[in-house]
Amino acid sequence: MQNAVAIVAEYNPFHNGHKFHIEAAKKETGADFVFVVMSSSFIQRGDCAVYDKWVRTKAALLGGADIVIELPVIYSTSSAENFARGAIRIIESTGIADKIAFGVETDNLDLLKATASILSSPPAEFTDTLKKALDKGLSFPSARAEAISLINNNYADILNSPNNILAVEYLKALELFNSGVQPCLIHRTSSEYNSEEISGDISSATAIRKALKENRIELVKHTVPSECFDLYSHASPLFxxxxxxxxxxxxxxxxxxxxxxxxxxxxxxxxxxxxxxxxxxxxxxxxxxxxxxxxxxxxxxxxxxxxxxxxxxxxxxMFSSEKFEPYIRVLGFRKSAEPLIKELSHKASAPIIMNINKDERKLSEKQRILLDLEKKATDLYFFPHNGKRSLDYTMPIIIEKDK
Structure with a gap:
């Protein structure tokens, strides 16, 4: 059995901080392989990905990932709860990961789990306060933070940090699916996540996207792995x-x-x-x-x-139901990860898509609807570029040779 750790990511775009995350995940868990469940063409805050999913897959493989699996657009553009639920469901379905590593602003796993437990089975006082806060016109995140602060201010502090919010949702999903996958925390800072300015070798994806939007790609050269910079230099960003x-x-x-x-x-x-x-x-x-x-x-x-x-x-x-199992679509893998691909083919509980032309027939009716949405998303993504269509059928799986 191969030893693998899972990561959920957008890689929008892949940078040195992500490379550090992969290396830290391997070190903390002792894993031989890292497989990533990556958002496809559109991302959780509702925007388009700055580069297409194949460019971002190749960047992830160049940066240390061993396998990249697609997170379908229905999840990648959803709320934090459904984003996490879709990703964890796919990780569970692969059967090849015993750990998941994710970035957090706090490294207190017990506090994160307690927050997740409250949100999974909220007491009456939480529900009542949440409703009143929403009725006042607060956004859901603000209303939720107000409601949970009545139970414990520490819980509210947790929900004020972007990575913590996703971490709590991952923990909720692990509990929902009664998963045996164990969480591993990788510490991050909010400034790293939110900063709009390029600073040092590790800058936020926000700052990198800003530089790309301003056509100043030279500013990001030291913030991404050199192989990725070459890749980005020949790709066209979208906004x-x-x-x-x-x-x-x-x-x-x-x-x-x-x-x-x-x-x-x-x-x-x-x-x-x-x-x-x-x-x-x-x-x-x-x-x-x-x-x-x-x-x-x-x-x-x-x-x-x-x-x-x-x-x-x-x-x-339909797709947020805990009973629904998405397909597993492999976008790319490193040649050295072939043993893990082989294990995936034996252990997966959901259909695996390596080639849509051949594997689409394996899907259930609902999984076909999910894939149809994905194909539409890909066509839409390339509309501003060149209007190319059906790339999900024509783009080959990326196999990255080892150096």
Whole structure:
């Protein structure tokens, strides 16, 4: 049996901090292999990935990952809860990981587990306070933090940090699936995550994306592995506003009733969107105009991309069910990880996709719907670039030879 640790990531884009995370995960767990469940073309805060999933897969393999598995778009663009639930479900389905390593701002596992337990089975006082806070117009994250602070201020502090929030959701999902996969904490700082300025060899993905958006790729050279810099130098980055034309067209073909069925739409938001799209062009401007205390910029962005992707409330219910098992799609692997690929083929409880042309027939009806959404997401992603279609069928799996 191979010794493997799992990581869930967006790699948007892959940088030196991610390379450190992989190395730390191996060191802390004693694992021989690291496999990554990586967001596909669109990401959790509702934006597009800065580079396509094949560029990011190759970067991850060059940076130390052994296998990259796709996190389908229905999960990669969802709430933190469903993002984590989808990723953990896939990790469980592989049968090849006994540990998962994730970044946190606090290294107190007991406190993280206690927070997860409260959120999984909330007491009445939490539920009542949450409802009142939402009724006041607070966003869900703010309302939740207010509610949990009544139980223990330490829990509220946990939920004020981005990596901790995901860590809590991973722990909730591990508990939900009664998983035997053990968590391993890798300490990070909030400044590393949030900083918009390039500083030193390890800078945040936010700062790197900002430099790329400003066409200053030379600034990121020392912040990413050298092989990745060469890769990025020949790739074309994408940003949310590149999809403004597509959003404007789609919204002009949809009725308010159709928009109301989209995941993330509630309380008449569809009417505000239709009004605002007539006043603003860029997606970023639309998000800024629609943002309120209740609806964060991120939630609005996520909802707009759900409109583009056609992700409905029905899809969300279908694929967030704990009974649903997604397929396992391998985007790439290192040649040295072939023994782990072989073990995956023997131990996986879900269908494995190495080649869609051959493996699509293995899928259940619901898994086919999930894959259809993924193919649509890939086509949409390449629309601003060159309009290439069906790349999920034509792009080969990436096999990275060892140095």
């Amino acid at each position: 949310a506003d590149d999809f403004s034309d597509a959003l404007g067209y789609v919204l002009r073909t949809m009725s308010s009733e159709e928009i109301s069925n989209i995941s993330g739409i509630s309380e008449g938001l569809e009417n505000r969107i239709l009004k605002t799209v007539g006043e603003y062009y860029e997606i970023s401007d639309i998000c800024s105009a629609l943002k309120t205390k209740r609806y964060t910029y991120t939630r609005i962005m996520r909802t707009l991309f759900h409109i583009l992707l056609g992700i409905t409330k029905e899809h969300e219910v």
